[in-house]
Amino acid sequence: MIRESSKMELRSRRIAILSPVAWRTPPRAYGAWETVASNITEGLVARGWKDVTLFATKESITSAKLVGFVERGYEEDKTQIRKVSECLHISKVMERADEFDLIHNNFDYLPLTYLPFIKTPMLTTIHGFSDEDIKRVYHDHKDTYYVSISDADRDSELPYLATVYNGIDLSNITYRDKGGDKLVCYGRVHPDKGYHLAIEVAQKSGIELILAGIIQDQRYFDTMLKPHFDDKLIKFIGPVNPVQRDALLKEAYAVLHLNTIPERFGLVMPEAMAAGVPVIAMDLGSCREVIADKQTGYLVNNVDEGVEAVGKIDSIDRKKCREHVEQNFTIDKMVERYEKVYEEIFRREAQKQKTSTGR
């Protein structure tokens, strides 16, 4: 009974979720951080949180309260200067900081520079260090709360409260007992994501490969990928929305995730596993935290090991892939972990309050 009432008290706290404004929240197609911010928001509401406010673009969609200052995402409206939209959006949250018990920042480093001016605690989920140089801001703000999205993606100088893996929306993903007959590689088209290695694996395996995703590096696409497209063995279908992604995963015998730099988390992996599709992933960064090696896919170190893994896909139990996601990477699992983190922050803040008032 006591635990139930303290949970009710926790869930009556006023939470502001700060989403980026590159895309709509949730995004129409690509937009990883906006996706996670949306999932956290909706997950909190689903778990009974009473006072959740999402700060996102004005056209965003949520069952929480929505506050927006920027009409549309700057990636969707190129008349906007990114920095202008960012600083307006962020400062509007900060101006209203007193209205919240906690600000959950999913928007990178710029919000940290407003920390000295607000009393409300802030939790920052670091969705990735886009460049070493941005750590200057993080290192300048060590007296705040951080969460990493994998144990691999941590900076040794920062105080983390926890790792909270991203959770995905299972309602968009159909589990299928039987797989397709193609290799699939999707996400964002960038050398980091190793689309060129996926092509090599497909060519060496002689199995059809479907590539999909938003093109983030046109030169890479034009020079390293496009020459291989033949509409037979190697095919590119562009970006996919959740419905198209589900259709794509139906075709998949395995998903190739041959990242060339340490993965921070890698949403593609749980998405694929949720559909029952085994994942062949490069053993860099978070991949070994997200897939269970030899049980839900294979960790590999190069193209040849990738080809070898393709040959062993049939020994993976697709049901097991799904269960692995259900147990670790659902929105509800993620929000359950965030609840614990929030609780810990409130505990620490109350402690600080006590100490400063001498009680």
Next chain:
Amino acid sequence: MIRESSKMELRSRRIAILSPVAWRTPPRAYGAWETVASNITEGLVARGWKDVTLFATKESITSAKLVGFVERGYEEDKTQIRKVSECLHISKVMERADEFDLIHNNFDYLPLTYLPFIKTPMLTTIHGFSDEDIKRVYHDHKDTYYVSISDADRDSELPYLATVYNGIDLSNITYRDKGGDKLVCYGRVHPDKGYHLAIEVAQKSGIELILAGIIQDQRYFDTMLKPHFDDKLIKFIGPVNPVQRDALLKEAYAVLHLNTIPERFGLVMPEAMAAGVPVIAMDLGSCREVIADKQTGYLVNNVDEGVEAVGKIDSIDRKKCREHVEQNFTIDKMVERYEKVYEEIFRREAQKQKTSTGR
């Protein structure tokens, strides 16, 4: 006596000058905003201000107090992400706002977003709207103090306290009674600055042209300018520091300033006139505020009028050019005007204080 003592009181106020961190303050070569911020700082000290603090890169040079957080300008150290250096630099000023009676912002729009969190009044000199979109931030902050750098460069929706023309450092510029025999065009190599029009004027006049400046648009340089370089009629010498600029102005019969968009202020014009060099300027934006038409140069509307103006340069009194600058565009004149603006801000702030305390 009373006026003297009130001036002393004014000059004992604590002023923070916020300079950009693209370049050192003052810059080694190019860096218009850093130049002006430096001139304001040194000018205040020269006029007897006792407590002036310059916020700039750590390696900056000033006779005021220097506070820096960023080692070097992000344009001089390309490992830096511009936004990271900007937000760190700016937030450090804001964190110390209470130590100052006035923050004089020479750093564009980002500082405005911290205004709701500080009590110290801020004066923003708008050195230019780099894009229409940045006005979103200005329009969101109308309850602060603005100065324009020319009457031409004003946004109709903003409340300006005054126009304060930029002042230049005359100690770097040698006045010469007799001019050289070449046309000169310098500043930054960008289509806005009409270097291509200067080449046309030189070719039609048959007079040698020396081009100088930092290349801000390589494609423009390569396609529109470079094909004309012949080391005889048209020559390009790269960026010039103040010493090189003085040598360059010695060569000058006239300076061509054939801007293709409205000029915001145009430091090149007073620099040239200070050396006794008449300026032929496009009649766009501030040019007609800076040069006295037919007395210190000519306002023109196209290349042909430019060629015509070259033919009439001998009727310009070089002494008059110098005097025009001494009377209007010295550092001391600029700072004298800023003193009046600061005084007005303190008057208004005191008034606000009275109103809010009901006295």
